[in-house]
Amino acid sequence: MQMVHSRFNALLSACVLSLIATAGWSQSITWLGTLGGSESWAYGVSANGVVVGWSYNAAGYPRAFRWTASGGMQDLGTLPGGDRSWAYGVSADGTVVVGVAENAAGQRRAFRWTASGGMQDLGTLGGRYSEAWGVSADGSVVVGWAYNAVGRQRAFRWTASGGMQDLGSLSGYYRSSRAYGVSADGAVVVGETQDSGDRWNAFRWTASDGMQFLGPLWGSSRSEAWGVSADGSVVVGWYGGNTTSAFRWENGVLQSLDTPYAFIGGKAFGVSADGSVVVGTTVGGAPQQAFRWTAARGWGGEDLNMTYTLWTYPSQLYEARATSSDGRYIVGWGRNAATNRFEAFLLDTRLQRCAPDGDVNCDGIVDDADLLIVLFNFGNRYR
Secondary structure (H helix, E strand, O other): OHHHHHHHHHHHHHHHHHHHHOOOEEEEEEEOOOEEEEEEEEEEEOOOOOEEEEEEEOOOOEEEEEEEOOOEEEEOOOOOOOOOEEEEEEOOOOOOEEEEEEOOOOOEEEEEEEOOOEEEEOOOEEEEEEEEEEEOOOOOEEEEEEEEOOOOEEEEEEEOOOEEEEOOOOOOOOOOEEEEEEOOOOOOEEEEEEOOOOOEEEEEEEOOOEEEEOOOOOOOOEEEEEEEOOOOOEEEEEEEOOOEEEEEEEOOEEEEEOOOOOOOEEEEEEEOOOOOEEEEEEEOOOOOOEEEEEOOOOOOOEEHHHHHOHHHOOOEEEEEEEEOOOOOEEEEEEEEOOOOEEEEEEEEEEEEEOOOOOOOOOOOOOOHHHHHHHHHHOOOOOO
């Protein structure tokens, strides 16, 4: 009994020392609110913490937003005559936003937005509808999907000089494809495409090699690629069969990413510029949990609720959709207990100074909550 008591005291002392060593420093979670409506979702984040997504407004319409720490949530409007819009991607400096907006005819069109030019309709590939999901670091290349003249969805790559380019499919003109992510320089595009049996498969496209299948993904019946590193060498997404699992592909080598919980699958959506940080959500658990995988940590991912938000319970981070180029910022959505609604969040994982010393969670009080954070995270390694 004396030995157990001594070990407990040693552990407690170590934790207290750890608390002292990290005293006065904390990460931060910001709930982004709404545009006057009931819910909001975040899909993209720039290198400097500009967040994009969509929120319901007071009239109940979904509207694309751009959020900054200084200006809050800005409604980006719609195309002329439309009521609805959704934002999915943002450039590295936060000045270019891409997504989907309705026009006066109620048709959903891919858009590119800037403060000076407003919302630009990027057109289609001969059909009525299109959606933009990704944008290059400098905002000049936009990717997504659009209907062609025969009613098939086709992945596209858009530039101001060349317009909308059909990237094809793995099985010809009468099969569909969708693009979701693009490398920093706009040269590598990732997404999903139908094969000859109408199964959807993850792809990676370049101008020199065209569309290539990232598989086979362990006999899965479906796979999707969502994120790509700055140089295009790392691709992340998910594959499904009997279970759904996140994957990371690097230079032809596939890796299945374990989630923080046994027997629960996952989907990966975002990746840092160097490919070392991957974010997504668990699948098969109730409720789903936002997770992060890092190359430094190795096997298994982290539940972001356990790593960063013990002090916010019963708020929960459900889905992480994107991370900034350096892995510092993570965005997505969850349940904000304070407002009792689904809301977009911005997680800043960088340690920042609080006052007074010992206020680990930056709530203005040094109490048991601060010690518990250290206890539950004692021994963890972070990037």
